Amino acid sequence: MRDISFLKEKAKEIRKSIVSMICEAKSGHPGGSLSATDILTALYFSEMNIDPTNPKMEGRDRFVLSKGHAAPGVYATLAERGYFPKEELGTLRKFGSKLQGHPDMKKLAGIEISTGSLGQGLSVANGMALNGKIYNENYRVYAILGDGEIQEGQIWEAAMTAAHYKLDNLCVFLDHNNLQIDGNVSEIMGIEPVADKWRAFGWNVIEIDGHNFDEIFKALDMAKECKGKPTMVVAKTIKGKGVSFMENVCGFHGVAPTVEERDKALSELA
Secondary structure, three states, X not given: OOOHHHHHHHHHHHHHHHHHHHHHHOOOOHHHHHHOHHHHHHHHHHHOOOOOOOOOOOOOOEEEEOOHHHHHHHHHHHHHHOOOOHHHHHHOOOOOOOOOOOOOOOOOXXXXXXXXXXXXXXXXXXXXXXXXXXXXXXXXEEEEEEOHHHHOHHHHHHHHHHHHOOOOOEEEEEEEOOEEOOEEHHHHHOOOOHHHHHHHOOOEEEEEEOOOHHHHHHHXXXXXXXXXXXXXXXXXXXXOOOOOXXXXXXXXXXXXXXXXXXXXXXXXXX
């Protein structure tokens, strides 16, 4: 279903949950969770072949959150999609909770792989996609990488691998918000010209506004049409998207909002 009005409302609810659960936990990563929300919403509510009542369904599409610190974004999306009750979001980062600071596949249904060590998720996504190729499965694999994460060398080894094996069942989004925990990406370790680099590594590259659902779906359609190459969608996003005082603010990479800030954010999102 590609009802854009419906998806925008879902994205808004997911953003509310992200802010609320991180405030409750007094710990977490709001900025990068909010920047990836529209991509997650498009994937989970429209694009991916999944069943919340049967998370291990054969032939299901796979998703890998390589930038695992943005787990609140995935948790809020899974809860909104019906994988578990939304009331459980308040247990984020609490002892014994299924909602750990980074995704844990052994604790939460719907998590395909535990992530958090930056740079490793693309390699895992490659393995999932290669398995699909070897066994003639029709599922697709999706992943989200972060700006700072692609400064890791393993990402580029994995980029070569995906192109070498012609993993055209793999579609990766770069959450290109230009900020990482220590500041502006260009000042810490510049990644530009990022689109040209992925093209040089043999990928089908599409550049979009990562908050525009029409552009997200156009990219997803183009990725499915591309044969013989994996697809990288360079999605220009805004860190902290949807909450005015968090937008483009590096400080909210990994800092929880106060109760007052939460209430202000929820008011804006309403």
